[in-house]
Amino acid sequence: MDALTSLLQGLASALTPTHLMFVFVGVLLGTIVGVLPGLGPITAIALLIPLSFNLDPTAGLILLCGVYYGAMYGGSITSILIRTPGEVASAVTALEGYEMARRGHAGPALATAAVGSFIGGTLAVIGLVFLSPVLVDVSTSIGAAEYAVLLVGALALTTSLMTGSRVKALISVLVGMCIGIIGLDPQDSVQRWTFGQIELSDGIDIALLAMALFAIPEAMRNLSIGDRSAPSALTVQRAWMNKHDLRLSAAPYARGTVVGFIAGVMPGLGPTLGSFASYSLERRVAKGERRRWFGKGAIEGVAGPETANNAGVGGAMVPMLALAIPGSATTALLLFVFQMYGLQPGPQLFQNDGPLVWTIIASMLVGNAMLLVLNLPMVRVFVKLLRVPPPLLYGGVVAFVMLGAYALTFSLFSMLLLVAIGLIGFYLQENGFPLTPAILAAVLLPLLELNLRRALLIADGDWGTFIDRPLSLTFLVLIALGVVVPMLLQLRRRFARPD
């Protein structure tokens, strides 16, 4: 009952005109960013960070969270209409969604994506409401050692359950962690990897890192390839579906919510994994005639994943708010924003800043409702965005990002850093290295080191403490399973196929 009361109070606050405006701007920006290829929620949030310095924390966080789940709605539009995901978590939608669009069923595809996103997003927030207090209670028995292990777990899971090469994901995590180390050691004030540059004493700003890694590589790639006009999108009359489509989508909505929420809650993974898992599940449960539709436009293959990726956003917020352990790379960036406002997620957050947190959570409910309204009738407006000529789009992205970099320190140094890291990121991306683990790692490193130090201080330098403490050992075992099991699955697959 306590959670419910807090939520209602939060809702009252979220429905004030000012906050409503921020929700609206956030979800609108999020949808636009999700629709435009080459821009994702991480870049958008990173760019908005310098701007949100001057905003009051509630407003700023409402805005940024709105961008996050808004992007999940927008990303599906490009997936369905031009087979290019607006952002990674919507990639699976393209598998069936585009096939549906090709056969003239773009309307139902878009409709089921929007409705599914709404259901997943809303139910996930409800899940967030009831699960967070539980986790906060649990967190009191989590000491520094367990916390450190959980953070390592987040990174390990990201590595083992990433798309593409695991070794490259690991390298990405390591690079991110090394970047996180740059600067003065927080405890001992010793210079680490600053190579004599004073400006690096405070380390590399996470917002800068996000801008450099997520906007620049895409921009450089697309500018160099030099397409003059946007790929043509399949036309759509309106986003609508009939009873038959709705009936087929119902069970996928339910399954997608559960799968997506769980995937989101698990530290380090997030909406992307949820959408993949949902697609796989829908394929497996499809019976008889429906099974043959997969690959040719099965609506279940859109309904499930789209529900899952939005449920994943809510899920990813759970460990972030309750334990300060990000459920995804974007939530890692949001964690950074909380810290920037002087707020520390975790049990103290709910105690000290209760009204703020509940307002943000309530605003997510409001936002999801707004997005349903925006996406169903107004789909064609967003589709027009797809016609922006790529040179203008990507040129504009670079200009914005340069502005963002400047606004962080008002000096040439950040801009040059942007260029350097951007080009490194470009090289990495072109060679198949995933970049999201790097951001996650960079945000988590300071927390990890802090907790390692604390744990060892308490244990008087004994590294065995991580195994001696029962909870810590349990987490370690679970993490080890999370890493080893996928590898075993892969080996089994390799031996099963005649290669």
Added chain:
Amino acid sequence: MTPVSQQTEQEAPARSGRSDVIAGLLVTGVGALLLVTALGIGEPVRPAPGIGPATLPLFLSGMLVLSGLVLTGLGLRRRPVAGFEADLLGAGDAEALEELLHEEQPVPWRPLLVHIGLFVGYALIFIPLGYMLSTALYLGATVSVIDRARWKRNLTFAVLFAVIVYFAFTELLMVQLPAGILG
């Protein structure tokens, strides 16, 4: 779609093999550099039990060296590495997804160098010339390199973008931007 995925299967191992070797060696090199630098990290005034300022840097750079070597090794053996999505989705879908996510189209290096040059140049003129002028120049140049024919559109876009963003940020959002030589 079948011809493309056949192509993908034939080309991917060879290309990714060589680039993986190079990438792996680079990673190993950078790791080694970081490792050596980490050895020079000073001792703290009050040493903490079990862990010091150099502990994580040494561990991480060591791991980088190791992973770089592993990647080089994998690249030499030319085995394309698939991720978790292949287990989850089954080979056919995973390939389709790979196609979607990691476009196979190679980036032409001459335009790339031009755009990198423009990017670096933009950063260097940003403060001296001021936001509006440097941005208009950058955008005008960048878009013209790709699509010279539509120069009227390009010019309009470059100027409008620079001016609108400048005033939006300095007047509405209260973010100071350099006025440079126009100020």
